Amino acid sequence: MSSKKNKIFVFIFVLALILLSSFALPIALLCFLGLLPTLVSSMIDFEKQHYLTYTLGCFNLCGVIPYLEKLCRPKPSFEIVWSLLSSPFSWLMMYGMAALGLGVYFMIPKIVAVIRKNILEAELKTLEKYKQDLIEEWGEKVLPPLEGIEEG
Amino acid sequence: MDLFDSSSDTKAVILKDSFQIFPDKPLPHLDSGLIKAYEVQNISNRMEVSSSLFALVSQPHLSPRLHIFSTIKRLQTGNSLSLVDWGGIPWPGSPQYVLVFIYEKPGGTRFIEKWDDVIAPISEPILIKGFLEPITEILTLYEHAMFSHRSIRPMNLFWKDNTRKSILLGEGVSAPSAFFQDAIVESIESAMVHPSARGNGSTVDDIYSLGVTLAYALIGKCLLNGKTDEEIIELKWSKGSYTTLLGGQRVSQALEEVLRGFLRDDPRTRWTCSHLQSWLANKKPPVNSVNSLYRLASRPYIYNNKPFLNLKLLIWEFYKAGPSSLQDLLSLDFYNWVLRSCGQDETAEIVKQNTKHAREQFEKSNDINHSDAHKLLLRLCSRIDPTLPLFYKGFAFYMSGLGVTLIYSMKDVNMRSLLTDIIVQNACSQAPDEILISQRGDDLSLFFKKLAQYVRLNEWGFSIERCIYELNKFLHCQSDYIYNYFVFRPSQILEALNAFAKKDGIPESFPFDRHIAAFIGAHVGHAATVWIAELNENYQENTKAVVILRFYAQIQDHFKLEPLPYLAEWILRFEDFGLINFYSLRRIKRTRENLKKYAKQGILKNLLIIIDYYKEKQEDALGFELAKRNYQHISLLEKKAYDNLETIEESSKRIGGYVSVITGVIILVCFISYSVLKLVI
Numbered sequence: 001m002s003s004k005k006n007k008i009f010v011f012i013f014v015l016a017l018i019l020l021s022s023f024a025l026p027i028a029l030l031c032f033l034g035l036l037p038t039l040v041s042s043m044i045d046f047e048k049q050h051y052l053t054y055t056l057g058c059f060n061l062c063g064v065i066p067y068l069e070k071l072c073r074p075k076p077s078f079e080i081v082w083s084l085l086s087s088p089f090s091w092l093m094m095y096g097m098a099a100l101g102l103g104v105y106f107m108i109p110k111i112v113a114v115i116r117k118n119i120l121e122a123e124l125k126t127l128e129k130y131k132q133d134l135i136e137e138w139g140e141k142v143l144p145p146l147e148g149i150e151e152g
Numbered sequence: 153m154d155l156f157d158s159s160s161d162t163k164a165v166i167l168k169d170s171f172q173i174f175p176d177k178p179l180p181h182l183d184s185g186l187i188k189a190y191e192v193q194n195i196s197n198r199m200e201v202s203s204s205l206f207a208l209v210s211q212p213h214l215s216p217r218l219h220i221f222s223t224i225k226r227l228q229t230g231n232s233l234s235l236v237d238w239g240g241i242p243w244p245g246s247p248q249y250v251l252v253f254i255y256e257k258p259g260g261t262r263f264i265e266k267w268d269d270v271i272a273p274i275s276e277p278i279l280i281k282g283f284l285e286p287i288t289e290i291l292t293l294y295e296h297a298m299f300s301h302r303s304i305r306p307m308n309l310f311w312k313d314n315t316r317k318s319i320l321l322g323e324g325v326s327a328p329s330a331f332f333q334d335a336i337v338e339s340i341e342s343a344m345v346h347p348s349a350r351g352n353g354s355t356v357d358d359i360y361s362l363g364v365t366l367a368y369a370l371i372g373k374c375l376l377n378g379k380t381d382e383e384i385i386e387l388k389w390s391k392g393s394y395t396t397l398l399g400g401q402r403v404s405q406a407l408e409e410v411l412r413g414f415l416r417d418d419p420r421t422r423w424t425c426s427h428l429q430s431w432l433a434n435k436k437p438p439v440n441s442v443n444s445l446y447r448l449a450s451r452p453y454i455y456n457n458k459p460f461l462n463l464k465l466l467i468w469e470f471y472k473a474g475p476s477s478l479q480d481l482l483s484l485d486f487y488n489w490v491l492r493s494c495g496q497d498e499t500a501e502i503v504k505q506n507t508k509h510a511r512e513q514f515e516k517s518n519d520i521n522h523s524d525a526h527k528l529l530l531r532l533c534s535r536i537d538p539t540l541p542l543f544y545k546g547f548a549f550y551m552s553g554l555g556v557t558l559i560y561s562m563k564d565v566n567m568r569s570l571l572t573d574i575i576v577q578n579a580c581s582q583a584p585d586e587i588l589i590s591q592r593g594d595d596l597s598l599f600f601k602k603l604a605q606y607v608r609l610n611e612w613g614f615s616i617e618r619c620i621y622e623l624n625k626f627l628h629c630q631s632d633y634i635y636n637y638f639v640f641r642p643s644q645i646l647e648a649l650n651a652f653a654k655k656d657g658i659p660e661s662f663p664f665d666r667h668i669a670a671f672i673g674a675h676v677g678h679a680a681t682v683w684i685a686e687l688n689e690n691y692q693e694n695t696k697a698v699v700i701l702r703f704y705a706q707i708q709d710h711f712k713l714e715p716l717p718y719l720a721e722w723i724l725r726f727e728d729f730g731l732i733n734f735y736s737l738r739r740i741k742r743t744r745e746n747l748k749k750y751a752k753q754g755i756l757k758n759l760l761i762i763i764d765y766y767k768e769k770q771e772d773a774l775g776f777e778l779a780k781r782n783y784q785h786i787s788l789l790e791k792k793a794y795d796n797l798e799t800i801e802e803s804s805k806r807i808g809g810y811v812s813v814i815t816g817v818i819i820l821v822c823f824i825s826y827s828v829l830k831l832v833i
Contacts, residue, residue, distance in 0.1 A: 051809025058816025062823040069827040101816055108815065109808020116804055120797050127790045131783060138779045139737050144787070 009042045009053070026076040027068065033085065034064035037098035052105050059101025063094040165241045170196035171254050173207045175244045181262060182206050184308065184323055185332030186214070192254055203256045205236060209243060210251040214327040215559045218251075218640070219626035220299045224325060227293045231286035232321040233258060233310070240638045249636035251326075258320050260311025264368075267306075267336070273372040276404055282318035283369060284410070285432065287362055290321055292425045295355040302330040302353045304361035305337045306368045328556040329353055335381035336374065336397075337361040340388045340417055343381060344468070344548045345541045348560035351552030356419045359428070360393070363414025367397040370407065375399040389465045393417050419539060449493040455480055463494050464540065467533050471543035475525030481532055482511045490536075499536060506535050523577045531582035538587050544579045545570060551580050551587070551596065555623025558616070568616070575619055578604045612691060613673035613684035617666045621674035631667035633659075642675040643711035646704055646719060650754075653718035663722045664700045672707065679710055697726045698763055705756035715754025724751050724759075734769070735776035 013035075021028035038057040045052040067090055071080050084090045134142050164172045177191035192205040210216050225235050234256040240249040264271060274283070287304070294300055303324030310320040330350040335343035339360045342350050368374055375397065376384050387396045393415040403411060410431060413423030423431075452459030453466055456473070460466040470477035480486055487507065491500035510528055526545050534542055541548045547570055549557060554571065561567035574580065580600040599622075606618040621627060629639040629648075637648035649663050669687065673680050683706050690699045701723050708716060724747055734740050743762060750758045796803070 047809070049806070049809060051813050055809070055812040055816040058813070058820040062816075062820050065820075065823045065827050069830055072831065101812075104815055105809065105812045108812045109805040112808040112811060113800055113804030116807075117797065117800050120793050120800065124790060124793050124797075127786050127793065130786050131790075134779050134783050134786075137738050138735050138776055141735060142776070142779050142783050144780075144784055 005050070006043055006045065009050075010039065013039055013042070024076050026078050026081040027071060029078075030067060030071060030081055030084065031064065034067065034094040035060055037095060037102075041102075052102075055105040056098055056101040059104065060094065060098040063097025066093065163244070164193075165243065166195070167207075167239050167241050167252060167254065168196075168237065170194065171205065171207070171237065173209075173241065173252060179206050181265075182208075182257065184208055184303075184326055186211065187326045203259070205254050206257050208253045208255065208323065208326045210253070210326050212246075212248065212250065213560050213562065214331060215556050215624065215627060216251055216253070216327065217325045217329060217626075218628075220297075221325060223297050223299065227290075227297060229286075229289055229293065231290050233323050235323070235325075240636060242636070249638070251638070253323070253326050255323060258310035259313040260316065260320075262307065263309035263311065263319060264306045267334070267374045267377045270373040271369075274369040276407060278317060279366065279369055279407070280432070283366060284362075284428070286318060287321055288425060288428050288432065291355055291358050291362070292429065294358070295425050300329070300353045300355050300358045302350070302357060302361075303332065304358055304365055305333060306365050306374075308332075309365065328560065329553070330357070333361065335384045336376050337364045339419065340385055340393070341419075341539060341541055342550075343385050343388075345550060345553065346548060346557065348557040349541075349547075349549035349553035351550035351554075351556075354419075355425055356422050359414050359423055359425070360419075363393075363411055364397055366407070366414065367411060370403060370411075371398070371401045388417065389462060447494070447496075449489065450495070451489075451493045453486065453489045453493070463490065463496070463499070464537055467537045467540060470529065471533050471540070471548075472546075474546070475522070475529055478510075478525060478529055478532075481529070482507050502535055503532075506532055523573065527577055527579055527582050530579055534583045534587065538584050542580065542583055542587075544574050544577075547574070549574075551583070554580070555620065555627075558620045558623060559627060562620075572607055572616055575600070575603045575616075576607050611684075611688045612666065613669040613680070613687065615666065615670070617670035618673055621671050625674070629667055629671040631665050631671070633663065633665070634668075639671075642672050642680075642707070643713065645672065646707055646711075646713055646716055649722070650716040650719040653722045658718070658722045658725055662696065662700070662726065663719060664696075664703075676707075676710070679706075683707070697723060698760075701756060701763070702760055705760045708756050716756065717752050717754035720751035720754055720756060720759060723756075724748065734772045735779075736772050739768070739772055 017028050017032050020031065035057075038053065038060045041056045042050070042053045067084050070084065164174050166172055172193040172195050174191045174193070179189040179191055182189035187208045187210060190207045190209060192207045194205055221235070221238060228234050236254040236256060238251060238253045240251055243250045243252075291301065301321065301324045303322060308322030308324070310322060312318045312320050328348050328350075329352055330338065330342065331347045333342075333347070333350070337360075338350070339357060342353070342357060345351075376387070379387070384396075394412050397415060398411065410423070410428070413427055413431075416422040448461040449463065452461050454460075455466060455469060455477075458469075460469065470481050487500060487503050490496055490503050494500075510532060530542055530544050533540065541550050543549075554574070558568070558571055561571060578600055581597045585597075603619050603622060606614045606622070607616055609615065617630075620630070626640065629635070629645060633652050634645065634648035637644070637651060639645050639648045645668060653663070669684065673684050676683075683703055687699055687703050692699075704716075704719065704723070707713070724744075734743060746762050747759055750762060
């Protein structure tokens with residue numbers, strides 16, 4: 001993954017925060033602190049498709065959204081932000097969700113690999129059985145000449 | 153010469169559940185030439201045989217005259233040994249079955265045991281009543297039945313009883329015609345021929361032998377005793393048979409006439425049965441004109457510093473000298489000698505006609521090859537004197553004896569090679585038409601041309617084996633499988649093979665050989681020509697089972713034979729059988745099961761239908777093509793799957809990442825929706 005893309009992503013993220021801070025600074029502060037794992041991951045995610053950043057970002061955002069909703073309900077203020085940030089549960093929620101995203105990102109490919117491997121092995125077994133059936137029915141004459149020679 | 157070691161096993165052998173033959177009880181006084189006699193006991197209640205019996209055990213290389221057996225049995229008059237029965241039996245010391253002939257024992261002893269014997273001269277009344285009349289009766293019957301005895305000699309006569317008034321004629325069927333006849337009892341021409349090649353002969357030959365026998369009986373001894381065959385022949389040539397055999401002994405006028413008639417050297421002037429019957433009835437026998445070939449020339453022809461007055465003897469010398477004699481034979485001197493000194497215009501014309509072209513050919517071509525020179529010699533000599541036997545490369549033979557000689561020399565490589573050469577070179581066709589037509593009653597020229605082609609074709613149903621059966625129509629099939637079954641008709645071959653497999657178990661070798669093919673080829677006719685052509689066209693090592701099965705199925709169908717389950721099983725035993733037509737192993741297995749089922753039914757045609765079933769074969773071939781394509785396709789899929797397996801970690805990481813993102817997005821959408829709803833509400 002090119003670092004150029006990462007820089008663009010960080011740039012857009014920072015630009016969005018600056019724009020947000022111009023009319024809702026408490027929200028921008030919460031977003032900056034809450035989405036810090038996403039920002040870090042975008043900087044270290046060198047893969048082309050940025051699956052880590054997207055996955056982690058989605059989960060991280062899920063952790064931040066409930067607090068954004070609390071912040072926005074009467075009117076965004078620094079008091080609410082401080083009260084939220086002073087609660088360890090808030091941090092646990094926001095960063096815990098990010099950690100869950102990281103876990104999902106690492107676990108799902110392994111699960112997919114296992115499932116696909118099983119499927120392929122079953123498919124190979126079926127194909128081998130078809131071949132055996134053909135040999136049983138027609139004898140080794142059914143083998144392509146080259147294969148026959150190799151086996152012979 | 154006893155081919156069999158009968159002392160190794162002395163157990164009695166049973167023939168047809170009727171006769172018990174004792175190999176340990178030989179009866180040398182009843183031997184017939186080299187054919188040994190053994191004691192026999194009649195154990196059957198069915199057959200009423202008054203006197204005691206003996207058996208003559210044939211030898212495989214001496215082909216018995218089976219073609220006249222049934223006629224002989226029918227024509228028994230009481231003046232010859234009475235044939236009771238015959239058949240094939242296992243014999244101690246012999247690897248194969250042998251043919252045995254059961255005869256009634258004669259009431260008296262053998263007339264003489266050997267030529268050395270000196271006996272009291274037989275009186276004229278006994279000679280006429282006891283010898284001439286009974287033998288004339290037999291020979292007349294044989295003549296009407298179109299065959300001859302060819303074993304009349306003093307040693308083959310038995311006294312009917314101890315009164316010694318009348319004789320019994322011994323047997324003449326257990327060995328080839330005239331095989332045991334000594335040069336003394338044979339006419340000059342026949343004595344020159346190899347014993348196995350004397351051919352069928354005729355009553356005229358029997359009359360000559362009877363004449364010699366009468367001469368012996370009349371003077372009580374053999375004047376030629378101790379002389380070699382060559383000496384006997386030369387004496388007969390120079391003095392004539394009558395003078396040679398009687399040697400100036402006084403004979404009554406009546407018998408002298410008979411003996412002179414019997415012992416004439418020219419077979420065309422010799423007495424026949426009708427002459428004898430006329431003489432016995434006190435009538436004057438008709439007089440045959442004397443043939444000029446037997447006249448002596450006025451001056452001798454000098455050949456090899458030896459003077460010759462007798463044309464026949466000179467021709468015989470030419471024969472014996474081989475192609476080197478062609479120089480003399482084709483010379484004008486010889487022609488002039490025949491014309492002027494012999495005074496034989498007719499023969500001289502034959503010499504002129506036949507030597508003119510040959511002389512040109514001989515003079516022009518110095519590289520005339522050996523066989524051609526021998527053929528030319530045979531052609532010229534046989535035309536000049538058609539009464540002489542044929543002579544080729546030192547071997548004298550009659551055409552009708554060629555077949556028997558082939559059997560006789562089956563194990564003699566040199567002899568067999570010579571006989572093959574005679575056939576391949578078509579030497580017999582060099583003989584004049586009168587020989588080619590007279591000896592077998594049909595045109596033999598075409599027949600011998602066909603034989604030459606058969607020998608050249610080294611294929612199933614042809615070769616020298618085919619010639620053996622073509623020349624010996626009454627020879628049983630010599631195949632090792634069915635030798636012991638004495639198969640004389642082609643319809644019996646499959647039944648014999650079936651019986652062989654049933655009795656002796658199925659052997660490891662294939663139920664087919666050159667003898668079977670040749671025997672069928674020689675006996676079945678046009679249908680066999682087609683079968684054999686198909687056989688040779690399709691026969692390969694891996695297809696032989698089907699080809700032979702088809703061959704046998706055609707025979708079974710042709711002769712409407714009974715089921716042959718053991719033969720079918722025998723053919724099916726060979727592993728290549730089912731594989732050759734089908735690709736599908738399952739189909740082969742199924743076919744084999746079906747074949748086994750049908751084999752038990754024994755109809756070979758049904759087996760063939762299973763193998764030859766066209767639609768199934770077509771389906772099989774199509775299925776095989778499809779299977780090959782399927783296999784290739786599966787191989788490709790398999791290769792792809794293995795490739796996927798190798799890159800599964802990499803690709804799963806990509807797919808997993810994508811799934812992770814989707815999961816994250818879905819959860820995010822849920823959270824956002826929930827929060828928005830909460831805010832709105």
